[in-house]
Amino acid sequence: MIGIHSPWPDVAKQGKRSTLMSDPASANGLFGIHGAALELRATRLGLLASNIANAATPGYKARDIDFGSALKARLSGASQQQAETGATLYRVPVMPSLDGNTVELATEQTAFAENAVSYSATLSFIKGQVEEVTRAIKGE
């Protein structure tokens, strides 16, 4: 469903986006893989919301993040920005429309729902991690 070329060749040169955690990608860090996953899920949520918002814009090309490869890149040392940029791809429409818009609401809403559920799942893993550490600190 996702194309092969990155739509954002120049975004990596733009200003750095602020990250909430200093290095969530380290697999040995407090949140392990889940910190990196949550950030990517949040970015993907915004991207899919942008697609839904532009459902009626002529010539708009829907984009999506290939989550698997973005996470892999993030865990092998790429910055959040690099991982997102490298894995952001144009959507290949099932049936292209005449005005050049490639948003298909069925596809976008399914992806949005899937991403939202995965976000919740990742969040609950992080919550578990926090509870575990809290218990350890309290010595329960």
Added chain:
Amino acid sequence: MTMAANTPQGPMTLFGAAGRAMSAQLVRMNAAASNLANAGTVAASESEAYRPLRPVFAEELDKRSGLSTVKVQGVYRTDTSAVRTHDPGNPMADANGDVWSSPVDENAEMVEMMEASRQYQNVVEAMQTAKQLMLDTMRMK
């Protein structure tokens, strides 16, 4: 000092993007409503006849956040020609006894309205989901 709604101060947030998309759909609904209201109106000459309004959307990419939203590039009048009807009894009739009525396609306008409202709802729903996830993250539950 005034501040326009949805004016981004700093990087655009998901709420800013969704709000602008909703405003754009609202413009589209207003245009369709104007067209429907003017369906069947007559004028004394071809140039005075009402022409349907049509908003044109454009993408607006905020590179700092990677979000794209919608802006209304402009609201244009379509160049469909007015319909000439022979109606000598009409007080607006010209020398030939013709009046010019607005070329509004009511069915197309109704479809336009439905599509705009459906897309508005889609954006609201996406925003609600995103808002809930943000709240969950904030409260860690």
